[in-house]
Amino acid sequence: MDFTPTPEQEAARELAARIFGDLSTPERLAGLDGGTDAELWKALGTAGLAAAVEETGLLGLVLMLEEQGRTTAQVPFAASCVYGLLAVAAHGTAEQRERLLPGLRDGSAVATGAFPGRTGIMVSAPDGGSARAELTGVVPWVPWLRDAGQVLVAVREKVAHSLWMVRAADARCEPVELTAPWSAGRLVLDGTPAERIGGPGAYEDVLAAARTAFAGLQAGVCAGSLARAVEYTNQREQFGRPLAAKQGVQLRAAEAHMDVEAIRVTAYEAAWRRDAGLGHRSHALTAAWWASEAGKRVVHTGQHLHGGMGADLDHPVHRHFLWGRQLDGYLGCGSEVLEELGELIAAGAHEGGESA
Known part of the structure; x- marks a missing residue:
């Protein structure tokens, strides 16, 4: 590699x-x-x-x-x-x-996704074919929905997931507020026309790619939070010495740095394997686990090392905290992706044995 x-x-x-x-x-x-x-x-x-x-x-x-x-x-x-x-x-x-x-x-068009496939969406194909269908159901929140022209909806069918693209204009999009400042929305489908994207394996590939991409985003969010904390603790003095000179501060920052590197390298590995045409689902789950578990540790550390300033909702480090916590649970929190990874390993579909 x-x-x-x-x-x-x-x-x-x-x-x-x-x-x-x-x-x-x-x-x-x-x-x-x-x-x-x-x-x-x-x-x-x-x-x-x-x-x-x-x-x-x-x-x-x-x-x-x-x-x-x-x-x-x-x-x-x-x-x-x-x-x-x-x-x-x-x-x-x-x-x-x-x-x-x-x-x-x-960039003249924006797409987003209603993932993962636990959305309770029902699909029907009145024309008798499989390329087009109508979707009915509600997705409580979809990131960046208010900007999107197309929405890729994951649907759990009898034994597998399928992917359907719908035009946002054909659905009802209601604004919702999230922890992080993403322009999200509630997606309401009522016999909304949709077209199929891909076949068997498409859902698993797109979900793995999404988990990898958002893990990369989390690596940047955490790196930015830590960089702000390092700058602050080097400038802020207590009893005539920078806060960064204190051993406790150094240890917290060092642990956060190792967490950031773990998120980064696992995201890199999953992305590299997908680009190389190698099995990557278990690696994407590993990256998602680190992004969730380590990500929330890092953004909490970033706020903590700012002391009282970290409690200021208008401080830039608070944005990193909100983003980190939003990404912590997006596409599955740590325990959920760990369970899925265990099931994948138990099924023998990991590393060299999983499909690309």
């Missing part, structure tokens, strides 16, 4: 870091009031970063999402790339790719 970024992946990461760093400042974030940063989203599309994911792969996306997480930039980059661009590119028909991918590449 070699996680060294290719020149194309490194260039994409550097460009993403520059755009996120320039536009996603604490001052701009404070004025968004939970909405999407339209100017930043347009800049990402103009720079071709979404389109670059087709060339740089999931690992390239993870690298760019790390940079987003460092600044907690409010754009649906992860959702649109995973549930839209990568899902359609890997599992869509030729007609679906030709119709859907251009807008997803340039």
Whole structure:
């Protein structure tokens, strides 16, 4: 395994870091009031970063999402790339790719996903075929739904999951508030027309890619939180010495650093394996477990090391805390993904034995 970024992946990461760093400042974030940063989203599309994911792969996306997480930039980059661009590119028909991918590449269209498949959605195919159907049911919350034109819905059928793309305009989208400032919504489907995306194995692949991508985002969120804590404890003095000189502070920061590296390397491995066409489901679950369990430890440490300032809801470190806790439970909390990983291992479908 070699996680060294290719020149194309490194260039994409550097460009993403520059755009996120320039536009996603604490001052701009404070004025968004939970909405999407339209100017930043347009800049990402103009720079071709979404389109670059087709060339740089999931690992390239993870690298760019790390940079987003460092600044907690409010754009649906992860959702649109995973549930839209990568899902359609890997599992869509030729007609679906030709119709859907251009807008997803340039950012003029946004996609999101109603995942995982515990949504209670019912599917019916009145035309007797399997390519189109009608969906009925409610998904309590979907990230970035208020920005999306397309929603990839996971449906649990008799023995497996299937994926269906619906137009947001054909459904009812009701605003909801989350812990993190994502423009989420409640998705209400009532005989909503849908088209199938992919066949057997598509759900498992997209879910694994999503878990890997959001683990990469969590690595950036945690790295940003820790960086703020390190800066603060080096500047803040107590009894004539920086807080960073205290052994207890150093130990907390060191433990957080190791947690960040664990999230990062497991996300890199899962992404690299998917790009290489190797089995990656168990690795995606491992990355998701670290993102959940270690992620919440790190963002709690980030707040704690800020002392009283960490209790300020307007302080930038609090945004990292909110994002970290939201990502902690998204697509399965630590105990849930650990149970799923155990079932996968027991079934003998892990590492070399699992399907790519």
